[in-house]
Amino acid sequence: MTDGIEVRVPGVRGLEHTADLGLELEAPDLPELFRRGALAAMWLVLEREPTSGSPETVQVRPLELVEADLADLFRSWLRTLLYWEETEGFVTRSVALSFAPVPLCSPSDGLAFGLSARVGGVVDPGPRVREIKGVTLHGLRVVREGKTWCGRVIFDV
Numbered sequence: 001m002t003d004g005i006e007v008r009v010p011g012v013r014g015l016e017h018t019a020d021l022g023l024e025l026e027a028p029d030l031p032e033l034f035r036r037g038a039l040a041a042m043w044l045v046l047e048r049e050p051t052s053g054s055p056e057t058v059q060v061r062p063l064e065l066v067e068a069d070l071a072d073l074f075r076s077w078l079r080t081l082l083y084w085e086e087t088e089g090f091v092t093r094s095v096a097l098s099f100a101p102v103p104l105c106s107p108s109d110g111l112a113f114g115l116s117a118r119v120g121g122v123v124d125p126g127p128r129v130r131e132i133k134g135v136t137l138h139g140l141r142v143v144r145e146g147k148t149w150c151g152r153v154i155f156d157v
Contacts, residue, residue: 005044012040015154020136022154030070031097033142033149034115037074038081038092044155045082047129050091051122059090063117066102070142073113074151078135081119086131094120130157 005014005021011032015022023040027033042050063080067073084090095117102114134156142151 006047007040007043009036009040009043012036014040014044015152020154021130021132021157022139022152025151025153027149027151028147030099030142030149033151034074034077034097034117035095037078037151037153038095038119041078041082041132041155042085042092045085045128045130045132046091046124046126048126050093051124051126057122058093058120059122061090061119061121063115063119065115065117066112068104068112070113071140073115074142074153075135075137075140077115077117078153082132082135084119084121089123089125090121091124092119092121132157 007014007023011026013024015024021044023037025033025036025040027036065073065076067076081092097115097117100114101111104110104112132155136154136156138154139152
């Protein structure tokens with residue numbers, strides 16, 4: 001338990017930030033950082049494991065995103081997963097991700113970051129502990145420090 005928020009995802013610490021909640025994440029690679037962020041965001045909403053569901057009820061959804069930098073890509077990733085949770089009750093349980101550079105409008109504009117994912121989850125009708133209203137830009141970061149990928153995100157609750 002850190003700062004009063006327990007997040008049961010390895011490599012993730014919960015943060016309290018004024019009226020908001022946040023996460024500090026560490027992972028050995030970028031896909032794992034994004035996976036941990038997804039699972040930790042779901043934990044903040046539920047504070048429990050999602051309904052297990054039978055193999056017939058598990059859904060796998062494709063997701064493609066492109067952003068100019070990794071922090072923006074992380075924010076878009078979390079916003080999409082939280083939107084699915086809020087509007088459909090779809091709780092992310094597993095992810096398979098890959099990243100690739102994507103050319104911007106013209107070669108002189110450089111490259112953006114593309115994410116391709118398959119998101120596994122279930123529609124969980126159970127109670128929610130809190131609603132996450134948004135993924136803020138405040139303190140948002142995704143960086144590589146040595147051999148470790150580090151991230152930070154603050155949620156508006």
